[in-house]
Amino acid sequence: MLYSIIDALQKSAVCVDGLLKKCDFDYLESTNITGDNQLGVDVEANNIFKEVLLGLDSVKGICSEEEDEAIYKKDSNGMYLVAFDPLDGSSIVSSNLSVGSIFGIYNEDFSAKNLIASGYIIYGPRLEMVIAQDSVNHYIYNNEEWRNIGSLILNDKGKINSPGGTQKNWSTKHKILIESLFLEGYRLRYSGGMVPDLHNLLCKGGGLFSYPSTSDAPNGKLRALFEVFPFAFIFEKAGGEAVGSIGDNLSLCRILDLEIDSIHQSLPCFFGSKYEIDRVKLAHK
Ligand code: F6P
Numbered sequence: 001m002l003y004s005i006i007d008a009l010q011k012s013a014v015c016v017d018g019l020l021k022k023c024d025f026d027y028l029e030s031t032n033i034t035g036d037n038q039l040g041v042d043v044e045a046n047n048i049f050k051e052v053l054l055g056l057d058s059v060k061g062i063c064s065e066e067e068d069e070a071i072y073k074k075d076s077n078g079m080y081l082v083a084f085d086p087l088d089g090s091s092i093v094s095s096n097l098s099v100g101s102i103f104g105i106y107n108e109d110f111s112a113k114n115l116i117a118s119g120y121i122i123y124g125p126r127l128e129m130v131i132a133q134d135s136v137n138h139y140i141y142n143n144e145e146w147r148n149i150g151s152l153i154l155n156d157k158g159k160i161n162s163p164g165g166t167q168k169n170w171s172t173k174h175k176i177l178i179e180s181l182f183l184e185g186y187r188l189r190y191s192g193g194m195v196p197d198l199h200n201l202l203c204k205g206g207g208l209f210s211y212p213s214t215s216d217a218p219n220g221k222l223r224a225l226f227e228v229f230p231f232a233f234i235f236e237k238a239g240g241e242a243v244g245s246i247g248d249n250l251s252l253c254r255i256l257d258l259e260i261d262s263i264h265q266s267l268p269c270f271f272g273s274k275y276e277i278d279r280v281k282l283a284h285k
Contacts, residue, residue, distance in 0.1 A: 001058040002117060005080060005105055006131060008052045010139075010146050013121040013129055016045045016087070016101060017141075020123050025094040033068045033264050034223065041093065042066055045086035045101065053082050063110055063263050065226040070110065070263060080116075081106040083263075085226035088120075089193030098124035100195025104230040110263060112256045118230035120195050130199065132234040138203075154240040157275035158206025161186035162197045165221065169214035177283035181208060181276070194222060198231055198271060202238060206273030208280070213250060213268040220244075220268035224260045228269045232256050241277040244269040252284050 023041045030038045046066040053059050054071065060078035063070035065085040084103040093099050104118040119131035127141040136152040161181045170178070182188070186207065191197055194209075201207045211222050222228050232242035232255035243252040244267045246260070255269060270280045 001079060002105065002133075004056055004058050005053070005082060006117075006119075008056055009049075009103060009119070009121070010129060010141075012048050012052045013101065013127060014141065015048050016121070017123050017127045019044055019048070020093070020099070025090075032066050034065070034266075036090075038066065039087075039090050039093065042087050042090050049084050049086050049101070049103075053084075063225060065223060065264075079107060081108075081110055083110055083225040083229075085223070088195055088227065089191075092192050097191050097193055098122055098196040099193055100199070102195060102227055102230050104225065104233065110225055111260075112224075112229050112232070112258060115229055115233050115256065118233040120199070120230065120234075122195050122199050124196065128199075130202070130234065132237040134237065136202070136234055136238045152202045152238050153205075154202065154235070154238045154273045155205040156273055158201065158204065158208070158273045159186055160189045160201055160204055160207030162188075162190045162201065162207065162209040164190065164197075164209070164211035165214045166216065169216045170212060171214075173283050174210070174212045177279060178210070180283075181279070194227055194231070198234075201271070202234070206240065206276070208270065208272040208276035210270045210280070211268060212270075212284075213245070217266075219247070219266045221266055222269055224258070224265050224267050225263055228255060228267055231271055232269070235271045240271065240273050242269065242271045243277055243280060250284075252281055 060076040061072035063083040089099040101121040106114045108114045117133045129139045139146045235242045242255040244255045
């Protein structure tokens with residue numbers, strides 16, 4: 001059953017990859033519910049995933065970053081719900097940087113504790129996909145087929161620092177943390193696309209990606225259902241950790257224990273190997 005969803009996502013990935021190769025990256029007049037300007041390709045990618053997923057018997061509902069509300073099928077016997085960001089990082093697509101699609105598959109309802117699998121597709125020089133269930137499997141698309149090239153496992157400590165958010169709006173404790181990692185020898189890697197930035201950490205065995213609470217965005221920027229929960233699940237299954245906070249309570253907890261009030265909610269988040277997440281917990285105490 002779950003296999004049918006993964007198969008459908010792999011087929012959709014090939015369609016979206018084709019779309020990116022031939023589309024103009026023009027903005028539409030519309031914005032999505034979060035207020036992001038929409039590109040034509042955002043809407044087309046959304047339609048591809050939406051149609052394919054809603055066509056599966058095993059899926060009882062979906063929720064997309066580009067849709068205001070979750071969509072539930074009437075009289076469905078399906079077991080699964082899928083939340084997705086059809087095209088993450090569309091602000092960097094016109095510079096020809098890598099972008100991605102992110103998805104989380106849930107039982108029962110869209111709460112982090114019911115997440116049973118998650119993954120992402122990366123549209124880069126190669127088309128790749130990563131799917132986390134019990135382990136984190138890495139696939140590449142080549143000669144019209146998807147091939148599993150192994151699992152992604154994080155070391156206890158990495159060498160990369162990927163700090164998101166506007167630096168002038170960081171808290172002093174966050175500035176000190178980021179600077180101290182650079183002083184330890186960590187190297188800066190940040191493209192502005194969550195998928196390529198986190199994929200880089202996963203492929204290189206670890207490091208820290210942070211998108212903290214800032215003075216202009218106290219709840220961070222990254223969306224719980226479409227970005228944060230799926231990557232938290234992937235990082236944990238790869239042997240790393242993911243912590244964040246919600247609302248006014250800025251004390252950090254395991255992201256997959258957090259409960260959200262609305263499907264488009266964002267939250268401050270930190271993904272990394274064990275060493276870096278220990279450093280985050282200490283710095284943000
Ligand atoms: O949510 C969209 C997104 O483009 C993510 O893919 C990325 O990690 C983040 O925004 C970058 O934001 P900023 O430009 O504020 O660092």
